[in-house]
Structure formats: structure tokens, C-alpha cells
Amino acid sequence: MRRIKVEPAHIDHRGEISDLVLERIDAITRITFSVGAIRGNHVHKETTQWTYVVSGKIEAFSENDGELTSEIFEPGDMFVSLPGDPHAMRAISNSEILVFTRGPRSGADYASDTFKFELI
Numbered sequence: 001m002r003r004i005k006v007e008p009a010h011i012d013h014r015g016e017i018s019d020l021v022l023e024r025i026d027a028i029t030r031i032t033f034s035v036g037a038i039r040g041n042h043v044h045k046e047t048t049q050w051t052y053v054v055s056g057k058i059e060a061f062s063e064n065d066g067e068l069t070s071e072i073f074e075p076g077d078m079f080v081s082l083p084g085d086p087h088a089m090r091a092i093s094n095s096e097i098l099v100f101t102r103g104p105r106s107g108a109d110y111a112s113d114t115f116k117f118e119l120i
Helices: 106-115
Strands: 001-006 010-012 014-016 026-034 038-043 048-055 058-064 067-073 078-083 086-092 095-102
Touching: 067 078
Parallel strands: none
Antiparallel strands: 001 078, 010 014, 026 095, 038 086, 048 078, 048 095, 058 067, 058 086
């Protein structure tokens, strides 16, 4: 998991425009969490997943070289999970995220590239 700093591409008196992902996307998924809910706990073999926090607060977990790490993400924060990166999220408060994916994990093919991996 790697944090991505979202920078505005344009700012004027009307507000800001920020490009969240500048790569080909196969799916955009909206996910909500109730407080304490855990999502993920899996790994994708071929799919890249960008996660943008719309509201609330989540703790995102990943494993690198056998070491479990976590980081807190709030509205406007974004992170990416690359193929082979186990990842999970726990809601610290009611939350909403947008997940942008490139690869076979989308729509009816969700299960084709999603493999359980118990992180938390």
C-alpha cells in the first residue's frame, strides 16, 4: 500500500479540480462502511486498486515482507494497492470510499482475481 498525494490540477474562484487516477480504469466502485466494519482481507494477483476516501475515517492494513503495517486515511486521502499486495480496511467511523480498479477484479468478474488473505 502506498499513499498518494492528491494535488489540484486547477484552482480558481469556483473551487478545485483534482484528477484522482490518470490511468486506464476498468471499474469504479462505491463502498460504505459502518463503524468497526472490516472490508478487504484479500489480495489480487493481477488487479491494481486505488482507494479514495470520500467521508469518514478508515485504517488501512497491508503486509510487506511478512510485516503488517497500517495507516489512517481521512476524506481526500488516497492510496494504491498493487497486484500481490494483501490489503484490508477497518472503519474508525461510518465511512465511504471510491475504489478505482484496473484488471480482472470488476463487476461479475470480482471473484476471478480476489483471494482471501486474513490480515485482520
